[in-house]
Amino acid sequence: MPSRRRRTPGIVFGVLADACVVGLLALSAWLIVRAGEQPPILHLTFAVVGVRALAIGRAAFRYVERIASHDAALAQLSELRSETFAALVPRVPGALGSHRRGDVLAAFVDDVDQLQDEPLRVRQPFIVSTVVVLASLAVLAIASATAALILLAVLLVAGAAAALLAARIAARGDRELSAARAALVDRLLERSSAAEVLAAFGAEPLQRHRIAEAEAHLTRVQLARSRAAGLTGAILTVGSGIASLIILLALAPIVGSGISAPVFAAAVIVPAAVFEVFAQCLQALVARRTVAASAARVAELTEAPMPAEVPVESSSMEDAPDEAPNLLGADAAGPLIAVEHLGVTHPGASAPAVSDVSFTLGAGETLVITGESGSGKTTLALALVRLLEYTGAYRIGGVDARALTTHALRGVVGLCEQEPHLFDADLRQNLKFARDSASDAELMDVLERVGLADWAAQRGGLDAPVGERGVLVSGGQAQRIALARAILADFPVVVLDEPTAGVDRDRADRLLTDLIGAVPADRAVILITHTALPGGVGAQRLRLDERVG
Known part of the structure; x- marks a missing residue:
């Protein structure tokens, strides 16, 4: 929810706009009937001016209310997105393994966006509607207590019937909506990411059929919710007519004696406006179920207990330095990394994937x-x-790794993944991702070190596009770009994870030699590979075949 200071203006202007709706209809009915009595024109001037003022106020206040309320909700939405993303980051990769990509993407995009309805379509409409309806009943009671009691009774009956019907029809759809969205997104992602494989095996029609099924299911869920909204509106419309009819029959005998004709007309017509405002309460109840379902899905991703196998920084780490310790230079002593009897287990696994590993570097x-x-x-x-x-035991420069924040540790140890992610931008932006203050000259220098300077020059320099997920570069070039990032980030320790995967042996040997040679001489390199090291490269060796738990 936005802060009270930010959401109050929207509520105030919303009350004024809806009050103008009720007041305009009531005063218009009063004016028409009173004008039919042909009084002196001065007796009607206040009503004429009032109708104009309420007509202008209805539009003006509604416009300002929309600006104020949406400004508050959208500002809060940006914070929600940032906080959700920050909560998801520590859960990658281990804590989200049981969720499909479509679930995560739908939760982060659709469900987080749905949360803005809490201030816009739940809290504010409910508050505004309640205030205006109660105020309308109070004013109507001054004119006719009977009319006010009749309107209140019909409001309660029609509102309860509409709410029960909406809950019965739409509740299941509200629960299924987020899941249906996630299923469709997941199948679309699968279609786009596996397009080549699907085409090679002729499975595109099957995948299109699966997408169509998911879309049809989402359509059915949305239609069920729409039918509920339509039936709710119908019940309220009928209730409005019934209230007006009962008031008409109840007050007609006393027109002229107990109540004037203009006031009688206003009392008969007011239920139409009051029911229009009251409908917002029921719409808020429907929106609340949708928001609750989306909030539950977001919470399932961001607030579920973290697996024991995924690191979680405790509150005691708040005072720990968040910058990488300086492990290089003349004052540095001892190994950069010391590992003793290290074991690693995947979340949910019963046996360790790595056990009893020891080395110093x-x-x-x-x-x-x-x-x-x-x-x-x-x-x-x-x-x-x-x-x-x-x-x-795992120590960085003699300090226990758990005593460092993850941000500080990852400022020391940099990982070049087996399939490095390249953004759909130019080469410059893909490098400045590692150090945004780097000049073009520094970027070209690091490209020279990793053997990409000539290639970049042929492609148009730093403005060369790399395509979505690096589709315009080869696997070896992607690894060189990833290493260039690591050099720009100035990691004391660089971990190269299978940099020659998918590269033939001759090119793999050259690539390994170039990658290791590009790392500054005072840095340490951990090379993970399943192939033999090319000759002339001196290194420690560690084999994990017999260490699998």
């Missing part, structure tokens, strides 16, 4: 970690950058 040294697929090489890399929890 100093500045200027290279460690090559080999092993068959599934032996835990990438798992070890994730533990070194604290994306997964570990057992045993």
Whole structure:
């Protein structure tokens, strides 16, 4: 919810706008009947001016109310998105493994956006409607207590019937809406990400059929909710007519004696405006169920207990330095990394993926970690950058890794993933992602170090596009760009995870030699690979084949 200061103007202007709706209809009816009595024109002047004022006020106050309320809600929505993203980051990759990509994307986009309805379509309409309806009943009671009691009784009966009907028809749809959206998004993502495979095996028609099924299910859910809204509106419209009819029959015998004709006309017509305002309460109840369902899905991702295998920074880490410690230079002593009997387990797994690993690594040294697929090489890399929890001892420059914030630790140990993510932007932006203050000259220098300067020049320099997820560059070029980022970020320790995956042997040897040679001599390199190291590269070696739990 926006702060009270930000949401109060929208509520105030909303009350004024809806009060103008009721007042305009009542005063117009009074004016028409009173004018029919042909009094002196001066007796009607206040009503004529009042009708004009209320007509202008209805539009003006509604316009200002929309600006104020949406400004508050959208400002709060940006904070919600940031907080949700911040809550999701520590859960990658281990804590979200049981959720489909469509679930996560739908929760982060659709469900978080749905939360803005809480101030816009739940709280504010309910408050505004309640205030205006009660005020209208009070004013009507001054003119005729009988009319006020009749209107109140019909409001309660029609409102209860409409609410029960809406709850019965739409409740299930409200619960299914977010899930249906997520299913459709997931199938669309699968269609786009696996387009080549689907085309190669002729499975595109099947996937299109699955997308159509998901879309049809979402349409059915939305139609059920629309039918509920339509039936609710119909009940309220009928209730409005019934209230006016009963008031007409109840007050008609006393017109001229107990109540004047103009006031009688206003009392008969007021229920139409009051029911129009009252409808917002029921719409708020329907919107509340939708918001609650979306909030539950967001909470399922962001507030569920973290698995023990995923690191969580405790409150005691608040005073820990958030900057990377300086481990290089003349004052540095001892190894950059020291690992003793380290073990790593995936979330939900019963046995460790890596166990009893020990090594030390100093500045200027290279460690090559080999092993068959599934032996835990990438798992070890994730533990070194604290994306997964570990057992045993892990020290950075003699300091326990758990004593450092994840931000500080990842300022020391940088990971170049097996499939580095490249943004759909130019080469410059993909490099400045690592250090936004780098000049073009610095960027070209680091490209020279990783062997991409000539390639970049042929493509148009730093303005060369890389395409969505790096579709315009090869796997080896993507690895070189990832290493260029690591060099720009100035990591004392660089972890290269399978940089030659999908590259033939001759090119793999050249790529490995270039990548290791590009890292500054006073840095340490951890190279994870399943292939043999090219000749002439001196390194420690660690094999994980027999260490799988």
